[in-house]
Amino acid sequence: MSKPRKTARRYAAQTNGNGSGGEVRVALYLRISTDEEHQPFSLEAQEHRLRAFVESQPGWVLARSPYVDQMSGAKIERPALQRALRDASLGLYDVLLVYRVDRFARKLSVLVDLLEQLDNSGVAFRSATEPIDTSTATGRMLVQLLGVFAEFERETIIDRVVSAMERKAAKGQWVAGRHPFGYTGVKRMKGDDSPNYLVVDEERAPLVPVVFDLYVRKRLGAHAVATWLNDNGHRTREGGLWSHMAVLRVLHNRTYLGEVFFRDAWHIAPHPPLVDADLFAKAQQLLIERGEDYSRRAGNASDYLLSGLVRCARCGNKYTGTVAHGRSTSYRYYTCGSRQRKGAHGCDADRLPADALDDAVLQALLSTYRRHDLFDRAVEAVAARADDGRELRAAELAAVEAKIDKTAQALDKYLRAFEDDTMPEAECGRRVRELGRELNDLRARRNELAESVEEDAAVPPSPEVLAELRTRIEDAIGTGSDAERKALLQALVQEVSVTNREHIEPFFRVPQPVDAKAVRAVERLVGVTGLEPVTSAV
Numbered sequence: 393m394s395k396p397r398k399t400a401r402r403y404a405a406q407t408n409g410n411g412s413g414g415e416v417r418v419a420l421y422l423r424i425s426t427d428e429e430h431q432p433f434s435l436e437a438q439e440h441r442l443r444a445f446v447e448s449q450p451g452w453v454l455a456r457s458p459y460v461d462q463m464s465g466a467k468i469e470r471p472a473l474q475r476a477l478r479d480a481s482l483g484l485y486d487v488l489l490v491y492r493v494d495r496f497a498r499k500l501s502v503l504v505d506l507l508e509q510l511d512n513s514g515v516a517f518r519s520a521t522e523p524i525d526t527s528t529a530t531g532r533m534l535v536q537l538l539g540v541f542a543e544f545e546r547e548t549i550i551d552r553v554v555s556a557m558e559r560k561a562a563k564g565q566w567v568a569g570r571h572p573f574g575y576t577g578v579k580r581m582k583g584d585d586s587p588n589y590l591v592v593d594e595e596r597a598p599l600v601p602v603v604f605d606l607y608v609r610k611r612l613g614a615h616a617v618a619t620w621l622n623d624n625g626h627r628t629r630e631g632g633l634w635s636h637m638a639v640l641r642v643l644h645n646r647t648y649l650g651e652v653f654f655r656d657a658w659h660i661a662p663h664p665p666l667v668d669a670d671l672f673a674k675a676q677q678l679l680i681e682r683g684e685d686y687s688r689r690a691g692n693a694s695d696y697l698l699s700g701l702v703r704c705a706r707c708g709n710k711y712t713g714t715v716a717h718g719r720s721t722s723y724r725y726y727t728c729g730s731r732q733r734k735g736a737h738g739c740d741a742d743r744l745p746a747d748a749l750d751d752a753v754l755q756a757l758l759s760t761y762r763r764h765d766l767f768d769r770a771v772e773a774v775a776a777r778a779d780d781g782r783e784l785r786a787a788e789l790a791a792v793e794a795k796i797d798k799t800a801q802a803l804d805k806y807l808r809a810f811e812d813d814t815m816p817e818a819e820c821g822r823r824v825r826e827l828g829r830e831l832n833d834l835r836a837r838r839n840e841l842a843e844s845v846e847e848d849a850a851v852p853p854s855p856e857v858l859a860e861l862r863t864r865i866e867d868a869i870g871t872g873s874d875a876e877r878k879a880l881l882q883a884l885v886q887e888v889s890v891t892n893r894e895h896i897e898p899f900f901r902v903p904q905p906v907d908a909k910a911v912r913a914v915e916r917l918v919g920v921t922g923l924e925p926v927t928s929a930v
Contacts, residue, residue, distance in 0.1 A: 405775075414451060415451055415452075415538055415907055416449070416451050416452045416453070416486050416487055417451050417453060417455035417485040417486045417487070418446050418452050418453065418485060418486070418487045418488075418489050418520055419454075419455055419456040419458075419459065419476060419479070419480075419484075419485040419487070419488050419489070420439065420442045420443075420446075420454070420456075420458040420459065420489050420490075421434050421458070421459045421472070421473065421476055421488055421489070421490050421495070422439055422442075422458050422459070422460045422461070422490075422491070422494060422495065423444055423460070423461045423462070423463075423465060423470075423472075423473075423495045423496070424440045424462055425439060425462070425463065425464060425465070433834040435460060435462075438491040438495065439458055441491060441520060441521075442458075442490075442491055442520055445489065446489065452487075452876055453487040454483055455484065455486075456479065456484065458476060459472040459473065459476040460472050461473055463872055464498070465495065465496070465497050465498035465499075465500070465502075466497075466498050466499045466502065467502070467507065468497075468502050468505060473506075476488060477506070477509050477510070477513070480509070480510055480513040480514075480515040481509075481513045483513070483514070485515065486514075486515060486516065487515065487516045487517070487518055488510060488516070488517050488518070489518045489519075489520060489860060490517075490518070490519055490520070491519070491520050491521060492519060492520075492521050492522060492823060493519055493522060497726060502633075515730045516690050524855040525790060526724055542770055542850060545642035548619070554655075556656060558654060558655060560587075561652055561653075561654035561655075561657075561659050562659050563587070563659075564589060564651055564652055564659060564660060564661030564662050564663070565587050565588045565652070565661070566588050566589065566590050566661075567588070567652075567654055570592075571590060571593075572636075572642075572645050572647045572648070573596060573599075573600065573628070573629055573641075574592070574593055574594075574596050574597040574598070574599070574600040574648070574666055575590040575591065575593055575647065575663065576590070576591055576592075576593045577589075577590060577591065589661065589662055590647070590652070590661065590663035590835070591663065592663070592664055592666070595600070596629065596636055597666055598624060600642060600648055600666040600667060601666060601667055601671075602642065603617060603621070603639060603642050604642075604643065604667050604671050605671075606620060607639070607643060607675055607678065608671060608674045608675050608678060613636075613713075613714070613715050614636035614637075614639045614640050614643070615636040615712065615713075615714050615715070615727075615732060616714070616715050617634075617636075617639045618633075618634040618635055618636050618638065618639050618771070619636040620838065621639075622634050627732070636712075636732075640679075642680070643675050643676075643679060644676075646658055646672070647661075648665060648666045648667040648672065649665050649667065649672055650662075650663060650664065650665035651668060652772065692884060696724070696725065696726070696746060697874065697877050697878040697881050697884075698711075698749065698750060698753060698881060698885070698888060699712075699713060700882075701882070701885050701886075701887055701888050702726050702742045702744075702749070702887075702888045703887055703888065703889055703890065704728040704729075704730070704739060704752075704890055704891060705889050705890060705891040705895075706739055706740075706741050706891065707728065707730045707738075707739045707741070708727075708741075709728055709729040709730045709739070709746070710729050711726040711727060711728055711880070711890065712726070712727060712729050712732055713725070713726060713727075713746065714726070714727040714732060714743070715907050723745070724745070724746035724747065725743040725744060725745060726743070726744045726746055726749055727743045727744075728741040728890075731743075738813055741890065742890075742892050742893045744890065744893065744896075749888070749896070750877070750881075751887065752879065753881065753888060754865070754868070754869050754898070755869075756898055757863065757865055757880075757881070757884060757885070757898070757900060757902055758865045758866065758869065759857055761861050761862045762862060785841050788841055789838065789841040789842060792837055792838045792841060793838060795834055796831065796834045796835060796838060799831045799834060800831060801828055803824065803828065806823055807822050807824065807825065829894040861884070864880060865880060868880045882902055883901075885898055885899070885900060885901070886900060886901050887899045
């Protein structure tokens with residue numbers, strides 16, 4: 393025969409008048425998804441029926457004000473629910489009463505978790521309209537069955553809503569998300585089922601074709617377009633400054649062709665297009681060529697060879713490629729991201745001529761790979777640190793193994809006491825769960841340490857590997873394309889740290905000896921001071 397649970401014993405005693413004062417302290421939990429309109433169980437109706445239910449039960453008294461949430465029952469992070477759980481752990485009530493199980497939780501996993509927390513706090517769970525009482529084994533079984541049906545109902549509702557949204561999108565209606573810049577929606581009253589089509593925002597719409605014209609016909613980059621917009625007094629819908637990402641969102645958005653998007657599909661819509669198809673197509677092609685089409689960026693060779701590798705030593709942000717336009721030519725720079733977004737007050741780091749920095753780093757890379765002694769010394773330092781770390785990890789591994797044995801023995805002791813009926817579940821159950829979690833954590837840590845201890849020590853690259861890489865670097869500098877130079881730098885440069893124009897330090901990677909194309913980050917190998925002349929130092 394199974395032992396009674398803590399909540400069952402206390403609840404039964406209180407129901408029979410043997411508890412403190414002979415009363416059962418009850419708390420109410422109410423929930424609706426949004427507002428009370430069109431809800432089958434409004435907050436007012438729930439509270440009225442729950443109070444009547446409490447009055448009908450002998451010895452029951454309301455101990456707290458109702459806990460009320462207006463949000464989805466699929467989430468466990470609900471403010472009122474969390475307060476109810478906290479108060480339960482403090483022993484402020486004995487029974488948590490709900491109108492229906494789906495008011496408490498709409499996902500089985502959430503329901504099981506909540507019931508376990510209540511049970512650990514010694515609080516029973518009751519439903520006023522269903523035969524649910526978690527102080528009994530039958531009640532615990534029924535509540536989980538109802539939880540399955542609640543989750544099924546929620547998934548069915550979601551499917552119906554999504555299907556309705558797909559039908560609306562197929563008819564060209566705007567169904568979700570913020571309206572794109574240049575469009576707005578018709579103000580609708582609640583319950584209005586008229587078509588929700590986009591309408592042109594007369595104030596902002598004229599700026600959309602200007603953005604495309606600057607990008608395609610004037611050949612400005614996304615950063616330069618954002619700068620032009622800000623300098624000419626244009627602002628985003630929120631009144632903020634334009635960023636290059638905001639410009640790119642406009643350039644990528646097919647809504648300006650008279651389409652709407654929903655669930656990975658574009659649909660023809662009746663709202664007026666703001667950009668002609670030819671101009672939009674040219675913008676997409678230019679985005680790909682410049683590497684600003686993020687879906688294809690990894691395989692595209694942009695003009696900036698050190699893209700993503702240059703870091704500002706002052707603010708920690710990455711440098712981005714920017715363009716300044718003169719009367720007859722354009723000038724390419726690497727600019728600190730903070731300065732680009734917020735101006736000089738964001739970061740006053742120097743802008744760096746892109747061509748000069750690319751050439752300086754390539755030359756420093758070549759000069760580094762001509763010196764085998766640098767790699768020997770760097771890898772020796774890494775190997776020494778790895779040996780020290782390996783000893784520490786081995787010592788920790790031994791300590792963890794000992795702790796696992798001790799915890800397993802303690803767990804076995806409690807389980808044997810429970811099986812022999814010398815210690816009741818109420819006394820050993822929580823400790824068994826704690827020891828079980830601790831044992832799982834210790835075993836996970838043991839596996840991590842074991843893998844770390846088995847790692848091989850760093851090995852310097854062979855002369856053959858260095859010779860092959862020197863040849864690749866020389867070919868890239870002499871006759872290689874920009875794509876080849878960029879691939880080389882992205883593979884062999886760990887980072888380029890910039891304090892100012894006179895203090896620029898590139899950090900290179902060491903290749904594995906088994907494969908000249910494989911790289912692994914190690915100690916600083918070379919520092920380059922200034923752009924001209926290029927000097928190297930260990």
